[in-house]
Amino acid sequence: MNKHYYVGIDLGGTTIKMGICTTDGHVMQEMERPTPKGPYFLVLDTFQQMLQDLLSQRQLKMENIAGVGVGVPAFLNVKSGFVYEIINLGWKEVPLKRELEALFNLPCFVDNDANTAAIGEMWQGAGRGASHLICITVGTGIGGGLILNGDIYHGSIGLAGEVGHYTIRPDGRLCNCGNTGCLETETSATAMLYYGKEAIRQGKPTVLKTRMDDKGNLTAQDVLDGAKADDSVCIEIVQHVGYYLGLTLAQISNVLNPEIIVIGGGVSKAGEFFLDPIRTNFRKFALKKVSEIAKIVPAQLGNSAGWLGAAWLVHRGLAKNGGV
Amino acid sequence: MNKHYYVGIDLGGTTIKMGICTTDGHVMQEMERPTPKGPYFLVLDTFQQMLQDLLSQRQLKMENIAGVGVGVPAFLNVKSGFVYEIINLGWKEVPLKRELEALFNLPCFVDNDANTAAIGEMWQGAGRGASHLICITVGTGIGGGLILNGDIYHGSIGLAGEVGHYTIRPDGRLCNCGNTGCLETETSATAMLYYGKEAIRQGKPTVLKTRMDDKGNLTAQDVLDGAKADDSVCIEIVQHVGYYLGLTLAQISNVLNPEIIVIGGGVSKAGEFFLDPIRTNFRKFALKKVSEIAKIVPAQLGNSAGWLGAAWLVHRGLAKNGGV
Numbered sequence: 001m002n003k004h005y006y007v008g009i010d011l012g013g014t015t016i017k018m019g020i021c022t023t024d025g026h027v028m029q030e031m032e033r034p035t036p037k038g039p040y041f042l043v044l045d046t047f048q049q050m051l052q053d054l055l056s057q058r059q060l061k062m063e064n065i066a067g068v069g070v071g072v073p074a075f076l077n078v079k080s081g082f083v084y085e086i087i088n089l090g091w092k093e094v095p096l097k098r099e100l101e102a103l104f105n106l107p108c109f110v111d112n113d114a115n116t117a118a119i120g121e122m123w124q125g126a127g128r129g130a131s132h133l134i135c136i137t138v139g140t141g142i143g144g145g146l147i148l149n150g151d152i153y154h155g156s157i158g159l160a161g162e163v164g165h166y167t168i169r170p171d172g173r174l175c176n177c178g179n180t181g182c183l184e185t186e187t188s189a190t191a192m193l194y195y196g197k198e199a200i201r202q203g204k205p206t207v208l209k210t211r212m213d214d215k216g217n218l219t220a221q222d223v224l225d226g227a228k229a230d231d232s233v234c235i236e237i238v239q240h241v242g243y244y245l246g247l248t249l250a251q252i253s254n255v256l257n258p259e260i261i262v263i264g265g266g267v268s269k270a271g272e273f274f275l276d277p278i279r280t281n282f283r284k285f286a287l288k289k290v291s292e293i294a295k296i297v298p299a300q301l302g303n304s305a306g307w308l309g310a311a312w313l314v315h316r317g318l319a320k321n322g323g324v
Numbered sequence: 325m326n327k328h329y330y331v332g333i334d335l336g337g338t339t340i341k342m343g344i345c346t347t348d349g350h351v352m353q354e355m356e357r358p359t360p361k362g363p364y365f366l367v368l369d370t371f372q373q374m375l376q377d378l379l380s381q382r383q384l385k386m387e388n389i390a391g392v393g394v395g396v397p398a399f400l401n402v403k404s405g406f407v408y409e410i411i412n413l414g415w416k417e418v419p420l421k422r423e424l425e426a427l428f429n430l431p432c433f434v435d436n437d438a439n440t441a442a443i444g445e446m447w448q449g450a451g452r453g454a455s456h457l458i459c460i461t462v463g464t465g466i467g468g469g470l471i472l473n474g475d476i477y478h479g480s481i482g483l484a485g486e487v488g489h490y491t492i493r494p495d496g497r498l499c500n501c502g503n504t505g506c507l508e509t510e511t512s513a514t515a516m517l518y519y520g521k522e523a524i525r526q527g528k529p530t531v532l533k534t535r536m537d538d539k540g541n542l543t544a545q546d547v548l549d550g551a552k553a554d555d556s557v558c559i560e561i562v563q564h565v566g567y568y569l570g571l572t573l574a575q576i577s578n579v580l581n582p583e584i585i586v587i588g589g590g591v592s593k594a595g596e597f598f599l600d601p602i603r604t605n606f607r608k609f610a611l612k613k614v615s616e617i618a619k620i621v622p623a624q625l626g627n628s629a630g631w632l633g634a635a636w637l638v639h640r641g642l643a644k645n646g647g648v
Contacts, residue, residue: 155582156456156618157581158581159611159613162581162611163579167578167609168575247494255487256479256484257479257480257483287501
């Protein structure tokens with residue numbers, strides 16, 4: 001038997017992404033299917049069906065697979081693979097690692113999806129070669145994962161890297177969490193929309209008003225497009241986000257002294273235009289030696305980061321247990 | 325030969341602290357001597373003399389010593405033990421680990437003194453039993469060390485935990501480093517004095533004025549004493565420090581999810597009175613699950629933390645190489 005492949009799964013609230021890669025992280029085959037609603041065994045059935053389909057697409061067999069890793073949007077015990085809760089899927093207290101091992105009869109590993117995305121970028125993406133990496137995902141909310149000494153850092157109960165509710169502006173506006181001025185409230189795609197709509201409401205002259213009237217709604221992309229087209233309201237919003245993200249990353253980097261900071265999520269696709277104000281503020285607020293080392297770069301793997309990082313869990317797990 | 329003891333050294337700009345402990349960290353003997361000024365070999369001579377004296381005080385021999393660890397106030401390469409610079413001592417480019425091993429003919433280990441103080445508190449002090457610890461020292465400046473997964477965390481080039489110039493109040497006053505509102509500028513003993521003198525200058529009614537007139541100078545202790553005696557200017561300063569330290573620790577803890585936060589340094593000797601405003605603000609700004617876990621406690625080892633932590637370097641180093 002040549003157990004030369006890993007399986008990685010990224011379990012999301014809307015879709016399941018799954019892939020097969022070689023033991024050095026080369027992608028063989030990947031696919032995406034909707035996440036079934038209902039009891040958790042429906043998800044496990046889908047896992048099994050997807051894996052069968054992936055294997056047959058590449059004419060591989062279960063015997064070729066060394067193990068399965070899964071990233072879940074959950075608060076969990078990483079060691080035992082016990083998931084306390086996945087709110088979006090209605091899961092409660094699922095012994096996921098045990099269930100997966102029974103299903104696949106293979107070594108299985110589970111971690112938080114923000115962590116698997118971060119380690120995926122270190123293994124095969126923007127963070128290749130780095131051992132100390134901070135990954136921030138700017139989307140509807142703000143997520144994050146820490147890679148320290150070449151491995152996922154979990155903290156005492158698995159909450160490390162959860163920076164969405166990092167208070168960055170104590171006198172800022174109210175967040176759902178009850179606090180004010182959370183990173184999410186100031187810098188997420190949702191925050192950009194809020195500030196755009198607020199400007200429209202205040203009657204400030206902006207292209208966003210026209211977009212809103214034409215399309216009936218707004219996206220963060222509209223704000224970025226407006227800024228590129230020199231709309232002063234949109235520029236102000238991008239600067240605002242750059243200031244608070246740059247300050248936050250400087251604070252975190254003065255504590256952690258990373259080699260690389262990877263920014264992912266939908267908004268980061270705007271590239272340098274979005275990253276430059278972050279970099280400017282980062283350099284302003286970080287220690288000189290710290291900012292000289294830490295590069296701020298966009299994520300490279302897109303939707304594949306999560307499942308590739310989950311496959312890395314197999315890589316790490318089997319190495320710890322004496323190799324494949 | 326029974327190599328049952330470790331030697332730890334805390335090299336400071338003013339004094340050298342050295343001690344001998346058992347392999348489980350029980351203190352056998354310790355002493356303190358002034359740091360000689362001049363070329364670095366004078367310091368090495370003092371190390372040797374102090375060790376001879378400590379050994380003879382306990383009727384021990386060099387043969388009983390398993391290794392020597394040293395904490396230095398320096399930017400260094402921890403692996404090679406190469407010290408780039410110790411500004412206070414005028415050292416430049418000293419291969420300290422190599423020199424120590426030649427001197428003692430024993431395994432020697434070197435780390436930054438803030439890190440050895442932090443690991444000392446984990447090994448034998450306020451952080452006993454914890455694996456994830458943040459240590460902050462509030463004195464003339466602000467220092468810090470991180471213990472993650474039971475070991476010192478260095479970051480990519482050894483700057484992790486250096487939180488003195490963490491920007492906590494972007495619109496705050498100018499720091500020596502060129503930035504504004506550094507943690508040091510807002511919360512150190514020096515900052516407390518600054519705010520006390522500023523209040524006197526502005527003619528605010530405060531006991532600090534009387535102290536200043538009586539003694540000709542002020543200390544941070546005067547501010548703490550004033551606050552205990554209900555002086556409103558002093559209370560405001562202690563609240564200010566508690567707010568910014570509490571906010572900073574909440575931010576860092578939302579990233580690192582520690583088990584325990586140890587606060588050391590001269591000012592921390594004021595105990596609960598100093599810690600309570602920090603705790604209040606910490607709980608306000610940290611994620612609930614994060615603040616429920618992380619206890620904020622005063623350091624326990626005082627001046628012995630540094631050398632005990634340096635002795636722990638031997639403990640860790642020899643364990644990695646297959647035990648004593």
